[in-house]
Amino acid sequence: MRKLVSLSILSVFVMSCASLKPNETTQAFAEEPIRYIDLTANSKKDLIERYWVVIKSEDPKYPVDAARRGLSGCVDFIVAIDSNGTLGGFKIKKSYPEGVFDKSAAAALNRWKWSASKDNIENTPVLTTTQLNFMVSNSKNKAETEKQCESTRLL
Template structure:
């Protein structure tokens, strides 16, 4: 019984996906945030390591899809700090896994950023599962189109 449940969950999780859809940015100067565009952030930092979040087993079991919008600062060491969930759907379901993954991302400064100036950015991480029970709500709230598997 346990083996068949495990195989079933693994099959379900194989149909899960998460990806980065958008980023927006602000540069940070001495703790003071200044508006910046996505291109300004890209002129300061280049993503070198991206770790996809783990799909929560309970969300996969319940057939839930959704997204998490995060705000964060890339510090002078190229690590994400000050992670904050600014929005998520369904509320609280994917937040922890999204933050855990973002903490493992790494950036390197560009040639235009020799002083490793920290910068604020945002990202939306999408969580999709095959046979989602909330597909219409997830597509509407997250502004995404969940592909047919």
Template sequence: MKKFGLLLFPLIAVGCNTTDSAKSEHVYPQKYVDLTAEDGQHLLEKYWILATRKDPALPPAAARESLAGCTGVTFLINSKGRADGYKITNSYPEGMFDRHVLAALARWRYKPAEGNPDKTPVLTSVSISFTPEKAGNANEAAQRCENLSNR
């Protein structure tokens, strides 16, 4: 019985340790403006102006299968005008386009608007839709992504 207890304790300790590290989330700076509310999105241009935008490529699997879909992301525009931290808020089909959207978002650059000389970070959202020609799931994708707008 003692041997069983000695073997079980390290497994529990390791299990607790891996659970904690898997839950790590990005920590935003203490001072930022939250523009994620529906009525706040139009205020983004008062803080930051999109200077460089690289659209995401259609994932090869989506092209092969002629799949339409979308990904919504909430992210912070940091004081350097770069996307910093993210949370996927909507994804259809789940996970299909996420990696490509995040890779494109990492290349976007913002410049501060005149009204933002302190380069105040903002939390904002963007939604990107993919609609290849003759997509087999176009109707379902339109329904699942209708609340998102392609910006």
């Protein structure tokens, strides 16, 4: 008798699930894509100040292995600042030496915050660039680092 009751309940449950349309059990959200103003071109880099001001930045931690090896370098990012003044995402545009400082730089960048400038009353999201530099005294790769990381502009 127990098996029959259990089987009946299970059958009703399975049939009721099968009769539901997929959109009745889940709610789909049609989010609008974020429209960023692209300020990544060299000619537009100075325009960032019209939109966003850094209110919190954090220096990256120097990787122990790179310090031991006497390496200096940089990580150049394309950064998305969303309408809340938080990091909407990033892409590593270039790093030197490749891969050495990426994780440390990304971890620091993830903690940055921005405030809309007085001219940015609509909190317009933007794409911009920034570079985080890693310099150690008596660097073994100083000349190459200066060549590869010539842009020292920080957001």
